[in-house]
Structures are given as structure tokens and as C-alpha cells.
Amino acid sequence: MVDKLMDADEILLNKCKNLVQEKLGWEGSESWTNHDFQVLSEKIQEATGVNLSVATLKRIWGKVKYDSKPTITTLNTLAQFTGYENWRTFKQSQPAVSGNGNGHGHINGTEHTMQDKAASESTAKTRRLWRSGLVGTALCGGILFIFLYGFRKGPEKQIHPAQYAFSSMKVVSEGVPNSVIFDYDASAAPVDSVFIQQSWDERRRTQVPRDGRQHTSIYYTPGFFQAKLVVAGEVVKEHNLWITSGGWMALANKEPVPVYFKDADFRKPGMLSLPVSRMKENNISFQPETPSLSYYNVKDFGDIRSDNFIFETEVRSDYNEGSGVCQFVHISLLLEGSIIIVPLSIKGCVSDLYLAVDDQGFDGKKTDLSAFGCDLSQWVKVRCEVKNGKGRILINNELAQEIEVHDSKKIVGLVYRFQGTGSINAVTLSSQDGAAKFEDSF
Numbered sequence: 001m002v003d004k005l006m007d008a009d010e011i012l013l014n015k016c017k018n019l020v021q022e023k024l025g026w027e028g029s030e031s032w033t034n035h036d037f038q039v040l041s042e043k044i045q046e047a048t049g050v051n052l053s054v055a056t057l058k059r060i061w062g063k064v065k066y067d068s069k070p071t072i073t074t075l076n077t078l079a080q081f082t083g084y085e086n087w088r089t090f091k092q093s094q095p096a097v098s099g100n101g102n103g104h105g106h107i108n109g110t111e112h113t114m115q116d117k118a119a120s121e122s123t124a125k126t127r128r129l130w131r132s133g134l135v136g137t138a139l140c141g142g143i144l145f146i147f148l149y150g151f152r153k154g155p156e157k158q159i160h161p162a163q164y165a166f167s168s169m170k171v172v173s174e175g176v177p178n179s180v181i182f183d184y185d186a187s188a189a190p191v192d193s194v195f196i197q198q199s200w201d202e203r204r205r206t207q208v209p210r211d212g213r214q215h216t217s218i219y220y221t222p223g224f225f226q227a228k229l230v231v232a233g234e235v236v237k238e239h240n241l242w243i244t245s246g247g248w249m250a251l252a253n254k255e256p257v258p259v260y261f262k263d264a265d266f267r268k269p270g271m272l273s274l275p276v277s278r279m280k281e282n283n284i285s286f287q288p289e290t291p292s293l294s295y296y297n298v299k300d301f302g303d304i305r306s307d308n309f310i311f312e313t314e315v316r317s318d319y320n321e322g323s324g325v326c327q328f329v330h331i332s333l334l335l336e337g338s339i340i341i342v343p344l345s346i347k348g349c350v351s352d353l354y355l356a357v358d359d360q361g362f363d364g365k366k367t368d369l370s371a372f373g374c375d376l377s378q379w380v381k382v383r384c385e386v387k388n389g390k391g392r393i394l395i396n397n398e399l400a401q402e403i404e405v406h407d408s409k410k411i412v413g414l415v416y417r418f419q420g421t422g423s424i425n426a427v428t429l430s431s432q433d434g435a436a437k438f439e440d441s442f
Contacts, residue, residue, distance in 0.1 A: 012094060013075070013078075015094060016075075016090060017060065017078075019082040019083075020081060023082060024040070024043070029061045029063075032063075033352055035328055035352035036352065037054045037058055037061075037063075038054055038328065038419070039352075041057060041253075042330070042417070043081075044077060044078075045253075047080070047081050048077050048081055049199070049217075049219065049220075049221075050073070050077040050080075050255070051254070051256075051258065052078075053253070053254060053255050055289045056074060058289070072087060080205075085195075085205060085207055159190065159231055160188070161236040161237060163188035164184070164185060164189075164229060164231065164236045164237050165183070166182070166185075166227075166228075166236075166237035167182070167183050167184075167239065168180050168227055168241055169181050170243065174246040175244070175245065175249075176219055176221055176222050176249075177220050179219075180219065180241065181214060181216050182196055182215045182227065183213065184196065184212070184215065184229055184237075185213065186208075186212075186229065186231060186236075187210065187211060189231045189232065190232065192209075193207075193231065193232045194207065194209070194229070194231055195207050195229075196208050196215050196228070197228040197230050198217060198225055198227055198241075199227070199241075205230065219243050221251070221258065221294075222243045222249075222296050222298035223298060223413060224241075224242050224298070224334055224337070224413065225240070225241040226240055226241070227240075227241045240336070242412065245296045245297055245299065245413075247299075248263075248266075248267070248272060248295060248296070248297050249261075249295070249296050249297075250266040250272070250295050250296075251294055251296070252279060252284050252291055252292070252293055252294075253291065253292045253417075254284070254291070259279075261282075265278050266278075266295070267442065268423075270425070271423050271424060271442050272295055272423060273318065273421075273422075273423035274293055275421070276319055276420070276421055279291070279293070286321070286322065286324065287321075287323065288323060289323060290419055290420050291420070292418060292420070293417070293421045293422065294415055294417045294418075295415070295424060296414070296415050297413065298413035298415075299413070302431070302438070303431065303435070304410070304429060304431045304437075304438070305408045305411065305431070306333075306338075306340065306386065306405050306407070306408060306409045306410075307386055307388065307405045307407070307408040308386060308387055308388065308431060308432040308433075309384075309385070309386055310383070310385045310429070310430050310432065311384045311385070311428070312381070312382070312429075313331065313424065313425075313426060313428070314379045314381050314382070314426050315329055315331065315382065315416065315418075315422060315423065315424055316376060316377070316380065316425070317377065317418060317420065318418075318420065318423055319420025319422070320376075320377065324419050324420040325346070325349075326346055326419065327345060327346050327420070328343070328344070328352075328353075328418075329343070329344040329376065329417070329419070329422060330344075330415075331344070331414075331415075333411050333413075333429075334415060335358065335410065335412065336412060338359065338407075339358070340358060340405075341354070342384060342393060343355055343369070343372055344372050344373075344376060344380060344395070345376070346373060346374070347373035348373070350369050350370050350372060350373040351365055352364055353369045353372055355367075355369060357405065358406060358409070359406060369400075371401065372400055372401075374395060374396060379425055381394075381395070381397060384403075386403070386432075389405050389406065390402075390404060391405060414429070425442075426441045426442070427440045
């Protein structure tokens with residue numbers, strides 16, 4: 001029986017979703033929980049700079065009934081996450097999809113059938129040529145053509161980085177939103193394959209004209225980025241791009257633009273804390289999908305590096321209703337081109353946790369992360385200490401995980417992400433020798 005034909009874009013979207021799942025290394029989406037979609041949202045934002053909400057991702061994966069098609073922004077973001085420049089280049093890389101006149105489409109099987117038939121006829125003809133001795137003549141002609149073509153084809157042009165220029169300028173010195181103006185000169189490019197890569201992640205590339213001079217991007221969250229000019233797949237120029245926060249800031253993670261809060265909303269005596277009521281006043285719904293709140297502080301903390309540091313803080317979750325029952329908390333230390341993420345939840349939800357330490361990941365579905373489960377209605381002490389690359393994470397003064405940091409990278413930012421909302425009691429970040437130190441008790 002012939003399967004029901006699907007809309008052409010739906011076929012391509014399913015292929016793109018399969019690529020996302022392969023990239024994650026996760027099992028089928030049928031078993032994904034709300035937290036899985038939250039983690040996916042964070043991974044997509046880290047890779048592309050675009051925040052796709054949990055609700056949007058659930059609609060894409062069919063967890064929530066929704067009749068409208070995804071926006072082009074959503075499609076572009078998913079394509080970029082899987083390694084493509086945008087949705088258009090993803091579509092162009094796939095086998096032809098044709099419609100049937102009723103808004104439905106299918107992979108062009110007719111074309112493949114004709115190609116198979118042509119290949120079969122060609123094979124039969126080749127056998128006859130061999131028998132008649134004509135193949136030998138054809139081969140000689142082919143060799144002669146290749147020989148002559150080889151002389152006509154000139155050597156490939158070499159790429160010399162010194163012939164290129166690349167720089168950037170922030171529109172405002174610190175804070176977000178922040179537009180970045182990239183100035184570049186790629187006129188020496190031997191081919192029209194010029195990209196500006198916004199960060200260390202290769203998926204964050206945008207193609208630009210070879211004869212162009214400027215390209216702009218807007219950043220809605222602070223962070224550390226390694227911008228690169230890429231020509232024919234080769235990085236010819238790169239520089240660091242640091243978008244600082246201008247102190248502590250709080251935002252609700254919404255798309256396409258986060259909801260920003262004023263200092264008076266979340267700065268309380270002795271803590272950072274944003275009430276649920278303040279979020280609801282901004283028309284942020286807590287059900288059926290619980291939103292997330294992030295506190296950022298991205299700045300120069302001095303020479304505090306990932307292989308020799310001490311970090312201490314206290315956190316508390318302030319929401320545990322409905323789909324926010326797990327009270328997920330992610331405490332992130334932003335590094336130059338990488339990240340350390342310490343996850344927390346109530347004890348019953350530790351299977352959905354994911355611990356990240358620079359280039360290493362620990363999935364709660366494959367690793368015992370039960371020590372990161374705790375009573376988040378009370379203040380929870382978190383300590384992460386690393387000395388000469390060897391370290392450990394302690395939760396409420398109990399060892400939760402031993403870790404190793406393979407590279408020495410400067411710590412450039414702190415991010416706290418709460419399911420629903422939450423509070424921070426104190427923060428201390430210092431180098432092992434105490435020469436550099438950041439401390440805030442609010």
C-alpha cells in the first residue's frame with residue numbers, strides 16, 4: 001500500500017529533525033521529556049546564538065498540536081544547528097522533492113527510476129562495445145582527453161591569509177542587545193566561498209559576498225565569541241569578540257527576543273531574586289510550559305583560568321508547580337570558546353541532568369548524577385575547584401563528581417539558569433593562588 005504523500009517541506013523537516021537527533025546521540029523523540037527539550041534549546045542557542053523556546057521545539061517534534069508551519073527563522077536555526085548555512089542550503093543538499101499538485105510532495109522516485117533504466121541500458125551497451133572492440137578505442141579517446149585537459153587546467157590558486165582583513169566593532173561598549181559590525185576584505189578569495197563565523201562553533205557561519213565589505217549581526221545575550229573569516233573552508237583571519245553584560249542582568253529566555261528585567265526587579269538585599277509575580281506581569285505564562293530565567297554576569301574577572309580556580313555559590317529554586325516540578329538549575333562558567341555546566345534538580349529528576357566540563361559531557365541517562373539531586377526549596381551550596389587540571393564538584397559540601405580540565409582557558413562569564421525562577425545568595429570566583437578574585441554578596 002502506498003503511504004500517504006507528505007508536504008515537501010514536511011519531508012525535509014523530518015530529515016532535518018533526524019540530523020538533530022543524530023547530532024545529539026539521543027534515542028527517539030518519543031521518550032523525550034520536557035527537560036530534554038530544555039537542554040536541546042540551550043544547545044541550539046549555544047551553537048547558533050538563536051533561542052528556540054521549548055514550546056517551539058515541542059511543536060516541531062509533534063509533542064504539541066499546532067497547525068501552522070514553522071517560521072523561516074526556526075527552519076534556518078535548525079539547519080544551522082545541523083551544520084548548514086541556512087534552510088535553503090539544507091534543501092539544496094537533499095534529493096529533489098516534487099509536488100503532486102495538491103500541496104503534497106515526495107522524493108522524486110521517477111527520476112531515480114529513469115536513471116536506473118538508463119544505467120541498465122548503458123551497461124548492456126558497454127558489454128556490446130567490449131565485444132566489438134570499440135571500448136578500447138573509447139578508452140584511448142578518454143585518456144587523450146584527460147591528458148590534454150590536464151595541460152589546459154592551471155594550478156589551483158593558493159590562499160594567503162596576509163591578503164585578507166577582518167575586524168569587528170560593537171555598536172555599544174557593553175550590554176545587550178548589541179549589534180556587531182564586521183569589516184572584512186576577501187577580494188583575494190579564489191572562489192566565491194566566503195563566510196563569517198560568529199564564534200568557535202563552525203555551525204555559526206553566514207555566507208557573505210566576496211566583494212563585500214561589511215556584515216552585521218545582533219546579539220541578544222552576552223558571551224564570548226571567536227569570530228572568524230573563512231575562505232574556501234580555511235580560516236584566514238580570526239579575533240575574539242567579547243560582549244559583556246555590564247554587571248548582573250536578568251532575562252526570561254523567550255524568542256525571538258528575550259524579556260529583560262530592570263535591576264530593581266531582581267536585586268534584593270543580600271541576593272538576586274526575581275519573583276514569579278514580576279514575570280507574570282510581563283505576560284510570561286508558567287503553564288503548561290514552564291519558562292526559564294537566566295542571570296548573566298559576563299566581564300573581565302582577571303586572570304582566572306579553567307585549570308586553576310575555585311568557584312563557590314548558593315542557589316535556590318523558587319518555583320516547583322506543574323511542569324516546573326523538577327526545579328532544574330544550570331550554573332555555567334563561560335570559558336574562552338567553551339563552557340562548564342553544573343546541573344541541579346530534585347532527586348527524582350537526575351536522569352535528565354547533563355554535566356558539561358569543557359570538552360567532556362556526562363549524560364544523566366548514562367551516568368550516575370544522583371549526587372546533583374537535592375532539595376532546591378532550600379539554599380544549596382555549590383563548589384567547583386580545579387588545581388592543575390584536576391578537580392571536583394561538591395554539592396552541600398559532599399563530593400558529587402571528580403573532573404579533569406584538559407586546557408587552560410580564561411573564565412569570562414557566569415550564567416545561572418532556573419526553570420521558572422530562582423535566587424542566588426552569594427558568588428565567589430578566584431584563582432587558586434588568590435591573585436585574582438571576584439566576590440559578590442549583593
